[in-house]
Amino acid sequence: MTNTTYTVIFYLFAAITVFSAAFVVFSKNVIYSAFSLLFTFFGVAALYVFLSADFIAVTQIIVYVGGILVLLLFGVMFTNRIMMTDLKTDVLNIVPGFILLLAITGGLIYTFLARADWYTGTVQLQGSVVEKIGFETMSRYVLPFEMASILLLLALIGAAFLARFDKSRNMNDK
């Protein structure tokens, strides 16, 4: 692929990401916001591909689109019917929000431009990174990896415990 095509595709995905993210924030309808997140997640995944991080790109789709987005949509759809609230978002607290926005944007730009120590690789990434990721998680980063999995296991058991059908309490309710 030529360099121009490459650049055009990159900016296409960047635009998709930014515009859909803006739609998530500015849309009045929560359902539309949630569906718009789909395009944001896909755009971010595409940007990962441009960074030669294909494994992270696919993980992004599985975790965010397959997991978090579906959970979010389910949450919005079910609570809408139960709580009888209309799914609208309003603009509130404009002045404090604006100040916070300016502060965060300024802080981020300052960090990115002045403080960040960007690492630029000298050699182009070659071949598959999957083996290296597997090797590193099982050797150097095995402790954080195990800690994360135990945390997730705890969350899973807790969720199952909370959602469990409680026989004794149901009897009492009757």
Added chain:
Amino acid sequence: MNASLNTWSDALSELYLFGLPIGLVIIAAVPLVFIALYALTYGVYGERKISAFMQDRLGPMEVGKWGILQTLADILKLLQKEDIVNKSADKFLFVIGPGVLFVGSFLAFAVLPFGPAFIGADLNVGLFYAIGIVALEVVGILAAGWGSNNKWALYGAIRSVAQIVSYEIPAAIAILCGAMMAGTLSMQQFNLLQQGEYGFIHFFLFQNPIAWLPFIIYFIASLAETNRAPFDIPEAESELVAGYFTEYTGMKFAVIFLAEYGSMFMVSAIISIVFLGGWNSPLPNIGPLALNDWTTGPVWGAFWIVMKGFFFIFIQMWLRWTLPRLRVDQLMHLCWKVLTPFAFVAFVLIAVWEIYVK
């Protein structure tokens, strides 16, 4: 063999006409044309005929000889139908739903090798991508179900999504067993590793004494992921009219069906690539009768992968007319209390076999 891998698709990707990358468009068009053709012939007509024969009927017989032109007539009818969008439907989501659904089904074909010479993109995370991109279908189904603003459609969508999300877990673990046997996630590498002069002996299903367990688990889970019977509770006609596509007419309905047939072929192709050698010929070389060598090559490869896919689709149709539909609680019981524990057992056993025995 390695030198000639992906020759057709590589040549196509270099093809430029008038300064435009026409070749890339052709690569993307090949699976699309394939899905359309197979859904028309084998998908619709074949399914109607097979289900008719299984019930001792004749099936479509009126249009053309043996009803061959029936599908064409159906398509003509669908094209003429009015494109109805309900008054109270969420217009945007209603329209975008089938599109997202079809794109999700079609994107997986990017990593499907049609024989040794043609693959859309030979990613080194191809298999991971193929099982991950299903997530887009889930969002499409939710959009269609919610956008219809219809009780049955919403019920169907939620059932379907709950089912797909749950059955992804045993399916992914079963596929992981295959990835462990291969030591790679690249689709073409999977095929190359199962190549050999003894044909089917080299397939992963016959290379490992426990491989049948993830094979069966993945097959059952793939039925649920594509909403096929006996797991077709999202579109259970007797309870939910037609599930999440109740409100769709005309071409939108056709697109939803195309997506369903696309993902049916995709799961069948994945199971044949991971466990049954993909585009490799199953015939062994018997002495001077070099059946394997005769049936290997780019065209034969395409033939074998398509035939293996069709074989599994035939089993899917067969099961549809054999087994009754599961109840929702039975469905979840099967997923979480039967398939998932067995998938973990298979995972551990295959890991032990790969490390200590092989």
